[in-house]
Amino acid sequence: MGFLTRSPIQVEELVKLVTAPDRGGVSTFLGLVRDHHQGRAVTGLSYSAYEPMAEATCREIVAEAESRWPVRVALQHRLGDLAIGDVAVAIAVAGNHRDEAFAACRHVIEELKRRVPIWKREAYADGTEAWVDPQQGVGSREWGSGSMESDAKGTAR
């Protein structure tokens, strides 16, 4: 199973991939498409990726988690057009106990967001679209409503 998919993610299939009789703790994380972003109503979005690098980086992150904790990890990220509420990313981690399952699951989602080359273009209720820059808020003069929004938390670089 590839780490990237254009079909709806089957969460139970991911869980089945990692469970085993000796693994009693399973942690899952699902990232869903939200209906808002920084105060703007989102109607849908599209994910794209540098696919060979994204696959290689996901493989690396899973291997890191499996070597750091005694767990098995399954991971999938959607590409293409998604609707509100769709599962954009799913992670399933199984270990002997819950501690390592939770820790590894958290590690995988944080590293995915930090390292995997995937991009998100949001469509808004007012008919505009923008590439999302998590560090600077919704940017892109060409696609936004005409003004750069500043980072609400004031943490932009």
Place this chain on the structure above:
Amino acid sequence: MATRTVAPLTIRVRLFARYAELLGRDDLTLPAEGLNTAGDVLARIRSLPGGWEIGEYTLMAINLRQASLDAPVAPGDEVALLPPLAGG
């Protein structure tokens, strides 16, 4: 007559998301001459029409691995300019 494989004296550059839209293309082949580092490739792309909006400290990858701007590039490499990542 025997033919032999000649290594390409070019560097393939991949652009994604907003950067591909700025340049109006997502795949370029540049002559490798004069391109010694990832930063050299970035500077060349920024000099193209639409390229100036790409940041000076853009995230880059060489052959599918993230690379710093001073990382060396060689003919045959695939160099990518990565807009801010937004997966998850």
